[in-house]
Amino acid sequence: MTPECERVLDFLDGPLPPELAAHAAGCADCRALLDGFHVLAPPRSAPAPAPLPFNEAKYEETRRKSLTELAATPLPTPWWRDVLVLLGTYLGVTAVGLGVVGRHGLMLNAAPSYWVAGVALLIVAGVGGGALLGLAPSRRTWPLGLVAAGAGAVVVAQLLGRSGLQVRPFLTGTLGCMGTEVALSVVPLAVAMVLLCRSAYQPVRALAAGLSAAGVSMLVLHVHCPDGTADHLMLGHLLPWVVLAGVAVFIRSRLPSRTFAP
Amino acid sequence: MPALSGSAGDSDEVLMERFCQGDAPAFDALFQRYARPIQGYLSRLTGSPATAEDLAQLTFLSLVRARGRYQEGARVRPWLYAIATNAARDHARRHRRPEDLTPEGELPLTAVADTPEPRDAGLERAVQRALEQLPEGQRLPILMHRFEGMGFAEIAETLGLTESAVKVRAHRGYARLRELLAPLHQETAE
Numbered sequence: 001m002t003p004e005c006e007r008v009l010d011f012l013d014g015p016l017p018p019e020l021a022a023h024a025a026g027c028a029d030c031r032a033l034l035d036g037f038h039v040l041a042p043p044r045s046a047p048a049p050a051p052l053p054f055n056e057a058k059y060e061e062t063r064r065k066s067l068t069e070l071a072a073t074p075l076p077t078p079w080w081r082d083v084l085v086l087l088g089t090y091l092g093v094t095a096v097g098l099g100v101v102g103r104h105g106l107m108l109n110a111a112p113s114y115w116v117a118g119v120a121l122l123i124v125a126g127v128g129g130g131a132l133l134g135l136a137p138s139r140r141t142w143p144l145g146l147v148a149a150g151a152g153a154v155v156v157a158q159l160l161g162r163s164g165l166q167v168r169p170f171l172t173g174t175l176g177c178m179g180t181e182v183a184l185s186v187v188p189l190a191v192a193m194v195l196l197c198r199s200a201y202q203p204v205r206a207l208a209a210g211l212s213a214a215g216v217s218m219l220v221l222h223v224h225c226p227d228g229t230a231d232h233l234m235l236g237h238l239l240p241w242v243v244l245a246g247v248a249v250f251i252r253s254r255l256p257s258r259t260f261a262p
Numbered sequence: 263m264p265a266l267s268g269s270a271g272d273s274d275e276v277l278m279e280r281f282c283q284g285d286a287p288a289f290d291a292l293f294q295r296y297a298r299p300i301q302g303y304l305s306r307l308t309g310s311p312a313t314a315e316d317l318a319q320l321t322f323l324s325l326v327r328a329r330g331r332y333q334e335g336a337r338v339r340p341w342l343y344a345i346a347t348n349a350a351r352d353h354a355r356r357h358r359r360p361e362d363l364t365p366e367g368e369l370p371l372t373a374v375a376d377t378p379e380p381r382d383a384g385l386e387r388a389v390q391r392a393l394e395q396l397p398e399g400q401r402l403p404i405l406m407h408r409f410e411g412m413g414f415a416e417i418a419e420t421l422g423l424t425e426s427a428v429k430v431r432a433h434r435g436y437a438r439l440r441e442l443l444a445p446l447h448q449e450t451a452e
Binding site: 001005006009010012029032033034035036037039040054055058059061062063065066067069070071074075076077078079081137138139140141198199200201253257258259260261262 | 281282283284286289290293297298301311315318319320321322323324325326327328329330331332333340341344345346348349351352355389404407408414419420421422423426429430432433435436437438439440441443444
């Protein structure tokens with residue numbers, strides 16, 4: 001589509017300026033466009049189309065229901081309050097999680113401390129960014145690639161920053177971490193689901209929120225878990241994270257939306 | 263209907279600002295301004311006036327419940343139409359069997375109307391059928407542009423796309439409609 005074709009679109013309702021008329025006369029695309037536009041209009045000789053049926057009773061019911069809701073909550077809840085609620089939940093779960101799993105030693109990750117801190121900061125940034133991406137109003141659908149790239153960066157950073165140590169038997173350690181990650185993710189995921197239902201369903205948003213919510217328990221494990229082999233991290237930490245995010249998308253797609261706002 | 267003194271001439275954005283502060287007459291003014299257009303849009307989008315009534319109700323309830331998500335200064339009409347479009351998509355997603363999906367994974371519209379047909383029912387049906395054959399990406403811009411009188415910038419805002427992307431889709435959609443409706447157009451011209 002040339003710039004002239006774009007300009008023809010802007011003049012569909014009225015007569016084309018001479019220079020655009022000349023362009024349209026010689027452009028097959030624009031002729032097809034103009035014909036398509038005008039073919040939707042009823043011919044001048046035809047009777048005016050009947051107005052679409054309108055149910056006055058339903059109209060009044062909608063008006064009444066809306067005004068009742070408005071009277072019940074005259075002031076709106078700003079969207080960022082939902083983000084704060086979610087982040088507060090994350091903070092609480094992280095504190096409880098570290099308190100529970102760390103009662104015999106809080107920071108057992110044997111990788112160099114700068115790596116542990118760096119990866120932890122990356123996870124925190126991802127968790128915060130995911131919460132924002134999931135709950136902030138946006139009409140633009142975020143590209144799946146952006147969320148996948150963020151998740152990929154977390155995966156790569158965790159694997160690069162591994163300690164390589166295996167302290168517990170592989171199966172016991174992996175199942176233990178899987179169970180801990182799932183258990184600690186229940187509350188953040190539940191809160192994220194409730195808050196996600198306050199806007200229209202978008203799979204990428206649900207995925208971002210799911211990764212964010214499940215990232216809380218992954219952060220706890222990252223700091224606490226003494227096992228640092230690639231196999232353990234992949235199966236015990238990263239796989240449950242991704243699966244839980246997928247479950248979040250599935251559950252959100254089944255839940256009814258309280259509003260359809262973008 | 264209560265009197266809406268001082269609301270009739272206000273812009274949508276002014277009304278929305280007052281409505282966000284809990285002003286019921288401002289909501290009422292917006293409701294009166296948009297209830298019929300939104301229902302008409304949803305009726306064309308879903309092919310069912312009864313479904314459109316329910317979805318219009320959900321749209322306005324969403325407007326009330328989610329006004330905290332409205333960004334101050336944003337245009338109201340695109341926001342409202344975005345809500346209506348999302349409501350229709352959600353309805354289609356929940357009320358279709360998987361085998362009804364188009365190859366692109368989009369949801370086709372229902373051709374069956376559940377109310378008496380208008381006078382020029384043949385023309386209306388043909389147009390509706392032709393619109394149904396367009397993919398959603400082309401159908402929505404055309405519905406908003408041709409039937410709702412929205413500009414491409416507003417449509418882009420509604421759909422969360424760039425204006426150029428909307429124009430390309432509308433361009434392709436109108437060209438396809440010409441093919442689909444050409445026989446009817448020739449008939450009526452004769």
